Amino acid sequence: MPRPTKSQPERGDARSRLLEAARDVIRTKGFAATTVDDLCKAAGVTKGAFFHHFKSKDALGVAAAEFWAETTSQFFEGAPYHLPDDPLDRVLAYIAFRREIISDDIPAFTCLVGTLAQEVHATAPEIRDAAGASIFGHSETLEADIEAAIKAREITPDSWSAASLARHFQTVLQGGFILAKAGNDPDLARDAVDHLDRYVRLLFGLEPSKGETT
């Protein structure tokens, strides 16, 4: 008897299938333009299943943001940029990693919660706050390494903090995603990350990296 495959829906996984569908469809079409039927079709479930697991479309939006926070934090926890002994090397490895995972498919590398926050910031506070928690929660995971790098490299920030710089990483990434979408060109996101790399090296008094051709 063959084990059930992932594409063959199995009883009990409708909720997670819907969340995965939401992650993919909303990044492509946006939240408002995505219908409940779109999500059901993409997940291979019916409307009954949808409203069994989520009391409204907005509730799915919140759950999708939370799902994104969980899955991405696991993904980044397991990523190799934590390996270097030197904290600044870890910070630069994070930036290099973020550059590497920019693929050719725009919806595949852009940020669900950035999209959600942009779209619903004034109309659906619960979704906005869940999206914000994901973004700022992730930036907080960078603060310790930045703080350690400041100490290890013996620099004295003029008027910025580890927390502020960590948030700026997200700023540049989110902005890079917008430009990539506007220009329909993933290279624009890569350019953004290259400038971020250069900024951090300048802040810490390092030589510029060689590999970039912005």
Added chain:
Amino acid sequence: MPRPTKSQPERGDARSRLLEAARDVIRTKGFAATTVDDLCKAAGVTKGAFFHHFKSKDALGVAAAEFWAETTSQFFEGAPYHLPDDPLDRVLAYIAFRREIISDDIPAFTCLVGTLAQEVHATAPEIRDAAGASIFGHSETLEADIEAAIKAREITPDSWSAASLARHFQTVLQGGFILAKAGNDPDLARDAVDHLDRYVRLLFGLEPSKGETT
């Protein structure tokens, strides 16, 4: 006989009233969540007027992006950051100006075409391209000053160009808008601009600015 006021609609201005309404409503609710009736109500016109001037909702989206491009380019042409004699001073004055115009009302200072591009990048190429033309058209207006600053300050960019740095200005601004929305706090956009200011000063070998408290 009193002159007609702006709030009293006059024959012939339905189109521009709709474009102004689109600018304000779409920045708040997003494009997909904004209905044609929303726009008619905000503009004080009827549906007949809407579809007289725009053959579809998407056509209005394109026109709104073009309207944004026109009005913002006029706004920035008339702004005082062009006054300094030194080109790098003009570049830094641009950044300072962008910081100044960040108000407390998020929809009032965020970017219509960034919102549009994010939302419709994969579903409405005409709107996306009109939005992209606005963003990249604006960044191109900065290139001459950056280029002149490179020459005047006799620096040799390691692997960046004036065009790439000009685009990065838009990256940081767009990203700052996303974080401001996600955190529901305009200060997050101001922090982004402060980091951009610091980056440019570092690139050109200047001392950090004093006034910031990021």
Added chain:
DNA sequence: TCAACAATACCGACTGGTTGGTATTATGTC
């Protein structure tokens, strides 16, 4: 071990309201 029951998961037809868009008519201007 197994019936009896309960809880959970899921299905899909249906509904009431909304949406983008159209057809027709009215009005002001040259």
Added chain:
DNA sequence: GACATAATACCAACCAGTCGGTATTGTTGA
């Protein structure tokens, strides 16, 4: 009266959400 502009009335498609019902899984007690 010809033309652009704009108001009214209307429509078919679509939307989020409901509801009655079924299938599967879990629990309980003898």
